[in-house]
Amino acid sequence: MLIILITIILGLFISLITLPLGYYAPEWMLLIVIYWAIALPSNNKLFLAFLTGIIVDIVYGQVLGISSLFYVLLVYIILRLYNSLRYMTIAQQAVVLFIFIFLKQHLLVWAYFIIDRNIDYQALLVGSIVTASIWPLIYYTLRFIRRKFNIGGIN
Amino acid sequence: MSTTLFKHSVTNFYLLLFFIGLSVSSVVLDIKYSNSNYIRIIINDFLITPIQYLASTPSTFFSKFVEEKKTVDQLKQKIEELEKQNTAMKINLQRIDVLENEVSRLRSIKSQMDNNLKNIKIAQITQKDVIPNKKSVQINIGSNYKTRVGQTVMGVNGLLGQVVEVNVYSSKVLLITDNDSNVPAKIARTGQQIIIKGRSQDNLLEVSFFPNDSEVESGDLIITSGQANRFIPSLKIGRVVEVIRNEGERFSQVIIKPLEDADKVSEVILSADER
Numbered sequence: 086m087l088i089i090l091i092t093i094i095l096g097l098f099i100s101l102i103t104l105p106l107g108y109y110a111p112e113w114m115l116l117i118v119i120y121w122a123i124a125l126p127s128n129n130k131l132f133l134a135f136l137t138g139i140i141v142d143i144v145y146g147q148v149l150g151i152s153s154l155f156y157v158l159l160v161y162i163i164l165r166l167y168n169s170l171r172y173m174t175i176a177q178q179a180v181v182l183f184i185f186i187f188l189k190q191h192l193l194v195w196a197y198f199i200i201d202r203n204i205d206y207q208a209l210l211v212g213s214i215v216t217a218s219i220w221p222l223i224y225y226t227l228r229f230i231r232r233k234f235n236i237g238g239i240n
Numbered sequence: 241m242s243t244t245l246f247k248h249s250v251t252n253f254y255l256l257l258f259f260i261g262l263s264v265s266s267v268v269l270d271i272k273y274s275n276s277n278y279i280r281i282i283i284n285d286f287l288i289t290p291i292q293y294l295a296s297t298p299s300t301f302f303s304k305f306v307e308e309k310k311t312v313d314q315l316k317q318k319i320e321e322l323e324k325q326n327t328a329m330k331i332n333l334q335r336i337d338v339l340e341n342e343v344s345r346l347r348s349i350k351s352q353m354d355n356n357l358k359n360i361k362i363a364q365i366t367q368k369d370v371i372p373n374k375k376s377v378q379i380n381i382g383s384n385y386k387t388r389v390g391q392t393v394m395g396v397n398g399l400l401g402q403v404v405e406v407n408v409y410s411s412k413v414l415l416i417t418d419n420d421s422n423v424p425a426k427i428a429r430t431g432q433q434i435i436i437k438g439r440s441q442d443n444l445l446e447v448s449f450f451p452n453d454s455e456v457e458s459g460d461l462i463i464t465s466g467q468a469n470r471f472i473p474s475l476k477i478g479r480v481v482e483v484i485r486n487e488g489e490r491f492s493q494v495i496i497k498p499l500e501d502a503d504k505v506s507e508v509i510l511s512a513d514e515r
Contacts, residue, residue, distance in 0.1 A: 094291070101288070101295040107372035128255055135259045139266075143283050146371045146405060146412065150266030157259040164252060200271055203420060205373040 086129075088234050092117050092227060093137060100144060108208035111216040112186070114141055115156060116223040119182065122163045123170050124227070125237050134160035151196055155189045175221045183217030281383075284407045296367060361385055361510045366410065368502070375418035375440055376404075377502055381510070382411045390470060392511045398476035398499035399423070399464060400508055415502050416477070417443050424467035425477055429460050436462065436477065436496065443501070445478055447494040456483055462496055472511050 096114040103110035114137045122130040138153020145152075162185065163170065170178055190209040197204045231237065363379040370378045381387055383406050391403040393413045401415040416423050417438040423445075425436045432455075437448045450456070460480040466473025478498040485492045 097288070098291055098295055101292050104372070105369040107369070107374075110372075128252055131252070131255050131259055135262065138263070139279075140283065140287070143280050144288060148267050149270040149280060150263040154260060154263035154267070157256060157263060161252065161256045196267075200267070208373050 088230065088236055089121050089133070092121075092230065093133070093140075096137075097140060097144070100141070104144065108205055108212045109215060110212065111219040112141070112212070113219075113223070115159070115186070116182075116216065116220060117227065118156065118160060119163055120223055120227045122160050123167050124231055126164050126167045130160055130164060131157055148200060148202070151200075152193065154196070155192055158192075159185055159189055175224055178224070179217050179220040182220055183213060186213040186216050189213075281407050285409055289407070289410060292367070361387075363508050363510055365502075365506055365508060370412050371404075371414070374420065375415040375438065375443075375502070377401075377413050377415065377508075378410055379413055379508060379510075380410055382407045382409050384408055387411050387510065392470075392472045392475070394475055394509050394511070395500035395502075395505045395507075396509070398478065399471065400500050400502055400505075402470065403510070413508070417445065417498060417502070422448070423471060423477065424465050425462050426465040427456060427460050428463050430455055432456075433465055433467065434462075434494075443498070443503075444481075445496040445498055447496070449491050450494050452485060452487075452490060452492050456480060456494055458483055 093114060096117045100110065100113045103113075118130065118134050118137050121133065134156040135153045138156035139149065141147075141152050141156075142149050170181065173181065187210070190213050194204060194206055194209065361381065363381045363385075365377045366380045367378040368376075370376050379393070387403055387406050389403055389406055393400045393402060399416060401413045401418075401421065403411050404414045405412040414421055415438070416436070417440065419438055419440045421438050423436045424433070426433050434447045434450060436445050438445055458480045462477045462480065464471040464473055464475045464477060476499050478496040480494055481497045482495040483492065484495075
């Protein structure tokens with residue numbers, strides 16, 4: 086669990102570096118949470134998703150809790166589907182994640198519309214493509230970390 | 241086996257409902273009581289600010305490294321330049337005696353007009369583009385210097401923006417050149433009240449809904465009007481650079497170039513007026 090938290094902190098570090106790109110930047114922390122949800126599915130990943138969402142909200146200066154809502158939803162879906170996701174190739178996983186993140190961005194825009202605030206729609210759509218295309222990098226890096234520290238105890 | 245699987249998924253579902261409820265309630269609370277949000281401040285100051293500092297360290301290190309590699313010639317050139325400026329300043333200094341009398345006379349008039357620019361604070365810009373896809377900067381003072389949301393931020397030449405988020409040791413400033421910022425202003429020559437909107441794409445400003453028959457020409461000075469009690473009145477904003485009259489439409493387009501450029505300043509001034 087400690088290693089997982091450290092990777093989350095590293096993700097925060099990278100997302101602070103890419104903050105000037107705005108919503109065009111990939112959502113590093115979401116991808117890290119999704120990786121851990123696929124690799125080690127358990128209930129506390131929902132808590133992790135919630136925590137990460139709160140941190141992302143604070144970093145981006147959004148309404149508190151709005152992205153944690155969709156992070157939790159997305160991770161719940163991932164937890165239900167992890168078996169089929171594991172049998173896919175990386176490219177297929179990236180495509181599936183793209184679809185999920187694409188839908189998530191639309192829900193985010195919708196939520197922003199409800200609370201009557203502005204958000205850059207185009208940047209969010211481009212951002213979902215960028216986020217999905219960064220998935221292989223996250224996957225291989227975190228798998229290396231997982232095998233190195235022998236988390237999960239299988240490999 | 242199947243029963244454990246069932247239980248597993250059911251707990252997941254209730255956990256999901258719990259977290260969704262928590263998220264929604266925090267969204268609602270944040271919208272209703274956005275001014276007293278201590279969670280945001282605590283996480284910002286104890287988790288994000290140190291990491292932000294670490295993340296910006298490599299770039300600052302490199303820029304300092306480059307600065308120190310300046311040659312002696314460049315420094316000599318700079319000394320020469322500064323000496324030239326110094327003599328020019330000395331000449332200007334002689335005129336001050338004459339001006340002093342005038343100033344004291346004018347000041348007595350002005351003190352009746354505005355007494356709200358008394359205690360100002362100087363802050364440094366620590367980072368740019370801190371709010372995604374918005375023109376914004378972060379400054380190094382926060383509620384430790386009694387900064388509050390909505391405070392006017394200006395440079396030496398003119399208005400820069402307003403404070404939109406306050407933490408303990410830092411705060412975020414939305415610039416007037418952002419698409420979302422509207423500044424109540426007036427044309428200094430004619431006194432006409434206008435609202436100025438930012439244009440993020442080219443760092444210029446434009447007047448929203450400027451009637452075709454109103455008078456304006458390029459070169460006009462635009463100042464804040466102090467309407468809506470948001471910005472301090474009579475601060476310089478910019479000068480009109482282009483007026484496009486659209487004959488077929490009701491409003492003409494007036495483009496303003498701000499006098500202060502946030503990319504070029506490193507220190508900003510915050511007003512601490514008590515209203």
